[in-house]
Amino acid sequence: xxxxxxxxxxxxxxxxxxxxxxxxxxxxxxxxxxxxxxxxxxxxxxxxxxxxxxxxxxxxxxxxxxxxxxxxxxxxxxxxxxxxxxxxxxxxxxxxxxxxxxxxxxxxxxxxxxxxxxxxxxxxxxxxxxxxxxxxxxxxxxxxxxxxxxxxxxxxxxxxxxxxxxxxxxxxxxxxxxxxxxxxxxxxxxxxxxxxxxxxxxxxxxxxxxxxxxxxxxxxxxxxxxxxxxxxxxxxxxxxxxxxxxxxxxxxxxxxxxxxxxxxxxxxxxxxxxxxxxxxxxxxxxxxxxxxxxxxxxxxxxxxxxxxxxxxxxxxxxxxxxxxxxxxxxxxxxxxxxxxxxxxxxxxxxxxxxxxxxxxxxxxxxxxxxxxxxxxxxxxxxxxxxxxxxxxxxxxxxxxxxxxxxxxxxxxxxxxxxxxxxxxxxxxxxxxxxxxxxxxxxxxxxxxxxxxxxxxxxxxxxxxxx
Amino acid sequence: xxxxxxxxxxxxxxxxxxxxxxxxxxxxxxxxxxxxxxxxxxxxxxxxxxxxxxxxxxxxxxxxxxxxxxxxxxxxxxxxxxxxxxxxxxxxxxxxxxxxxxxxxxxxxxxxxxxxxxxxxxxxxxxxxxxxxxxxxxxxxxxxxxxxxxxxxxxxxxxxxxxxxxxxxxxxxxxxxxxxxxxxxxxxxxxxxxxxxxxxxxxxxxxxxxxxxxxxxxxxxx
Numbered sequence: 001x002x003x004x005x006x007x008x009x010x011x012x013x014x015x016x017x018x019x020x021x022x023x024x025x026x027x028x029x030x031x032x033x034x035x036x037x038x039x040x041x042x043x044x045x046x047x048x049x050x051x052x053x054x055x056x057x058x059x060x061x062x063x064x065x066x067x068x069x070x071x072x073x074x075x076x077x078x079x080x081x082x083x084x085x086x087x088x089x090x091x092x093x094x095x096x097x098x099x100x101x102x103x104x105x106x107x108x109x110x111x112x113x114x115x116x117x118x119x120x121x122x123x124x125x126x127x128x129x130x131x132x133x134x135x136x137x138x139x140x141x142x143x144x145x146x147x148x149x150x151x152x153x154x155x156x157x158x159x160x161x162x163x164x165x166x167x168x169x170x171x172x173x174x175x176x177x178x179x180x181x182x183x184x185x186x187x188x189x190x191x192x193x194x195x196x197x198x199x200x201x202x203x204x205x206x207x208x209x210x211x212x213x214x215x216x217x218x219x220x221x222x223x224x225x226x227x228x229x230x231x232x233x234x235x236x237x238x239x240x241x242x243x244x245x246x247x248x249x250x251x252x253x254x255x256x257x258x259x260x261x262x263x264x265x266x267x268x269x270x271x272x273x274x275x276x277x278x279x280x281x282x283x284x285x286x287x288x289x290x291x292x293x294x295x296x297x298x299x300x301x302x303x304x305x306x307x308x309x310x311x312x313x314x315x316x317x318x319x320x321x322x323x324x325x326x327x328x329x330x331x332x333x334x335x336x337x338x339x340x341x342x343x344x345x346x347x348x349x350x351x352x353x354x355x356x357x358x359x360x361x362x363x364x365x366x367x368x369x370x371x372x373x374x375x376x377x378x379x380x381x382x383x384x385x386x387x388x389x390x391x392x393x394x395x396x397x398x399x400x401x402x403x404x405x406x407x408x409x410x411x412x413x414x415x416x417x418x419x420x421x422x423x424x425x426x427x428x429x430x431x432x433x434x435x436x437x438x439x440x441x442x443x444x445x446x447x448x449x450x451x452x453x454x455x456x457x458x459x460x461x462x463x464x465x466x
Numbered sequence: 467x468x469x470x471x472x473x474x475x476x477x478x479x480x481x482x483x484x485x486x487x488x489x490x491x492x493x494x495x496x497x498x499x500x501x502x503x504x505x506x507x508x509x510x511x512x513x514x515x516x517x518x519x520x521x522x523x524x525x526x527x528x529x530x531x532x533x534x535x536x537x538x539x540x541x542x543x544x545x546x547x548x549x550x551x552x553x554x555x556x557x558x559x560x561x562x563x564x565x566x567x568x569x570x571x572x573x574x575x576x577x578x579x580x581x582x583x584x585x586x587x588x589x590x591x592x593x594x595x596x597x598x599x600x601x602x603x604x605x606x607x608x609x610x611x612x613x614x615x616x617x618x619x620x621x622x623x624x625x626x627x628x629x630x631x632x633x634x635x636x637x638x639x640x641x642x643x644x645x646x647x648x649x650x651x652x653x654x655x656x657x658x659x660x661x662x663x664x665x666x667x668x669x670x671x672x673x674x675x676x677x678x679x680x681x682x683x684x685x686x687x688x
Contacts, residue, residue, distance in 0.1 A: 197565045198529060199469060200476045224469065225530045225564055243563040405534055407547070407554040437590045445590040447554065448547040 008097045020094050023135040034141055042093045043107070048144045049184065050085040056147075057162035058082050058177065060170035063117065078174040079162075082181045086112035088144055103130035104137065113176045117166055118153050125152050196221055198241060211256055215242045222260045226252070230265050234413055235272040279397055279414065287314040288326040298323075307332025344370075345377040395419050395426045407447045409433065422446055470528050474498050477568050489572045491522070499524040502538065503572045507615065508580045512607035513541070516615030520575060521551075522568060532562035533571060542603075542610040542641065544582045544593040549668050553578070591670055595641075602638060609639045640665045646674070655686050 008016070020039070028035055037045035060078040091107040098104055106126060109119050116122070129143065130136040143149050147163075150156050155164050167173045190206035198221035210216045222241075229237045239251040258266050275295070278284050283298040294316035302308050310323040311332070320329040325336035344361065348370060351357035362370050391400040392410070396417025401410060408421040409432045418427040420435055422443050427435050436447040475498065481491045490504045501522040507513025519538040525531045535558060537551030546553055557566060557574055584593045596603045611617030637647050642664050650660045663685045667677055 199473060200480075200567075221469075221564070228527055228530050241564040243557070243561070243565055246563040247561050406552060406559065409554060411560050413560070437593065447590065448550055448552050 008101065012100055013096055016097055016100055019099055019135065023099070023137055027137055027141065030138070031141055031145070034145065036089075039094065042095065044092055044094065046090040046092070046141065047087045048090065048141055049087045050145060050147050052083055052147050055081045055083045057160070058085075059157075059162055059164050060174055061164065061166045062170055063166040063168045078170040080174055080178055082177060084181050084184045085147070085177065086115060086180045088112075088116070090140075090144075099130075099135045100133055103127055104140075112180075113173060115165060115167065115173060115177065118155070121153050122149060125149060194218075198222075198225070209256070209259060211240045212253065213240050213242070213245055213250060215240050215245065217241060219260060226257065226261050226269075227265060230261060230269050230272065233272055235269060235276055236413070236416070238269060276414070285312060285323055285326070287317060287319060288321055289314070289317055289319050292317045292319065341373055342377065345373050348374065392419070392421050392424050395424055408436070408443070409447065470524070470526075471498060473529060474524055474568075480567075481569050484569070487569065487573065489569050489576075491568055491572075499528075501568070503535070503568060505572055505576045507611060507617065508576055511580055512604045513543075513579045513611050513615070514617070516611035516617035518575075518579070518615055520572065529564040529566075532558050533568060534558075535571065535575070540610060540614040541579070542592060542607040543579060544584045544589060544596045545578055546589065548589050548592055548641070548670065549673055592641075606639050606641050610641070636661060641670055643670075650682060650686065653683070653686075659686060 024039055034046055034048045036047045058080050062077050089110040089112070093105045093107060095102045095105060106123055109122055111119070126140055129139055150163055157164055189210065190204065192205045193202050194205060194208045194216045195202045196208065196218035198217055203218045208216050208218050209222060225241060226238050229235065236249070236251065238257060239245060239249070254266070257269050261269070278295045284295045287294045287296055292314060294314055296312045296314050311320065311329055312323050313320045321327060322329055322336060327336070330336070348358060348361050387400050391402045393400055394412040394415065394417055396412055397415040399412060399414050401412065403410065403421050409418065409427065410421045411418050418429045418432045419425060420427055420443055425435065433447070435441070436443055436445065438444055478491050478498070481489055488506050492502045494500050494502050501524070503520040503522050505518055507516035507518060518541065521536050521538050523534040525534060536553060537546055540548070540551065542548060553575065555574065555578060557571065582596060584596045595606065608617065637644050640661050642661065646664060646669055647657065647660050650664070651657050663682060667682065667685060669677055669682065
């Protein structure tokens with residue numbers, strides 16, 4: 001085999017040269033990433049990454065020095081799932097008589113991190129693939145790149161098709177293989193282009209994000225979407241924007257949110273999620289201190305019938321307050337002061353402007369104070385009136401909802417309760433429309449509010465057929 | 467140029483280039499955020515041959531908030547309000563996804579015409595009609611398609627029920643009640659005129675209570 005003095009004719013030598021050049025050009029155009037050098041004096045270096053079509057299980061067993069070529073120690077000490085294995089580095093020379101009379105000569109085969117133990121076997125397998133007169137390099141690269149050679153080297157289990165590798169220290173090799181797999185996956189992702197179905201453009205992977213459900217969107221769109229939801233407090237919509245995922249209610253996980261929005265956004269997102277969970281419990285009151293707002297639980301060890309039942313203390317800022325009026329704790333007996341001041345305001349308003357009664361109240365409490373109270377009272381009253389007139393309270397979480405458009409079947413964006421916008425009744429999510437279809441009920445046929453201006457619908461007269 | 471405008475322009479262009487879907491999107495005025503979509507009624511339904519127009523309003527935070535759509539063309543369908551054209555479809559509300567486009571949403575509306583869901587009625591009167599007598603419902607839907615959406619009308623249904631069309635009750639097909647028509651006819655107006663006016667005013671179901679007799683008479687005197 002090692003007979004470098006094989007004599008060939010000039011014509012054959014020329015043909016070999018042409019064929020070698022052709023083969024190299026083909027290889028370079030198909031697998032540019034596998035070629036790490038030009039042919040210099042017949043020597044060529046290849047670096048071939050191994051990429052499986054689907055992730056495969058790889059079992060790493062401890063190599064026993066007594067029997068280096070067979071796997072006698074069959075205890076798998078590490079098991080990992082990988083889509084890629086580190087590159088094989090191959091150095092070879094192309095003899096002047098290749099491919100007509102001689103195969104390529106392998107100078108060396110190296111596996112990064114020494115993950116492959118059976119290199120001599122691979123040597124033979126590759127050399128045997130050559131048929132006189134045919135180029136072997138393309139088959140070699142294909143054979144290695146796809147991982148088909150593992151089968152030839154008897155490294156694939158016939159039972160579950162997992163790959164069996166032996167190594168002196170599997171616990172060191174396993175994390176290296178995983179790290180390589182992750183980094184090659186992410187570089188693969190960032191090199192490809194993906195269409196973002198929100199901005200309807202195609203972007204480089206480095207500008208995109210693959211969510212755990214497998215859907216890919218550009219980071220800018222995800223950021224715009226999630227930022228808006230987080231700002232508006234609509235935490236339930238922070239998830240994959242794909243229609244199926246929206247219907248399934250798939251919410252994003254923290255690492256995804258953290259990769260898309262700012263740190264402040266992540267904090268607010270986390271806070272909103274906690275708040276949403278707490279809001280499901282109606283006994284929880286938020287601390288009235290504007291800067292605190294911590295959730296305050298209802299004490300369990302207190303007689304609810306006594307005045308003490310309305311005492312709450314914030315666990316964060318230790319503010320003690322009355323659960324009814326949300327003001328500083330005023331003892332178990334004293335009634336809420338808000339009622340008192342309201343009484344005063346009502347008394348004041350009942351009296352005529354410029355009357356002696358008004359004058360007395362103004363004198364007793366100070367004109368400016370009374371004016372302030374009246375203003376607050378009127379503001380609150382207007383607020384309440386507006387809430388009553390233009391919104392409906394969700395029967396699930398008491399959140400006021402204002403309808404801008406559409407039918408009267410509402411779904412609360414906060415607690416997902418289905419309800420009727422007309423009467424506030426809870427509706428079954430499975431069958432929300434019966435409420436509007438039972439003759440005789442007040443909401444019968446009232447799924448839509450009648451708007452007089454819509455009655456001006458006209459038939460299309462002289463309509464041109466298209 | 468902001469992302470919303472870019473996306474809407476792309477969607478309009480995409481719809482223009484797509485000759486196969488038959489979905490059209492046009493500007494109503496200068497603004498690209500108030501549009502008119504239209505599509506043909508699906509074949510094999512009472513809406514066949516009709517041309518249906520939909521009012522489209524693109525909200526400020528589109529595509530993250532759902533597009534607002536309602537029918538401009540009057541439609542006789544259990545899931546569409548016969549009074550306002552409002553549509554109560556999940557994808558226009560909580561099942562909206564930013565991935566959905568104007569075109570895909572209009573296609574969803576088109577397929578809604580194919581498959582009425584009388585168990586999720588948006589218009590209880592129409593749904594009742596649909597559930598009690600499907601053929602009578604279809605007659606009305608064909609009639610509405612003809613007069614509001616430029617459909618071919620019942621004549622297209624060749625060979626089937628030609629004798630029935632002779633005796634078909636104009637009042638029922640217009641979706642009105644005989645008692646109402648009789649009431650105004652008794653005031654001395656022509657029967658066909660009464661039917662025309664009541665139909666235009668949508669004098670049906672719960673709307674009857676909302677429209678005063680004076681209003682009807684006023685229209686009749688026009």
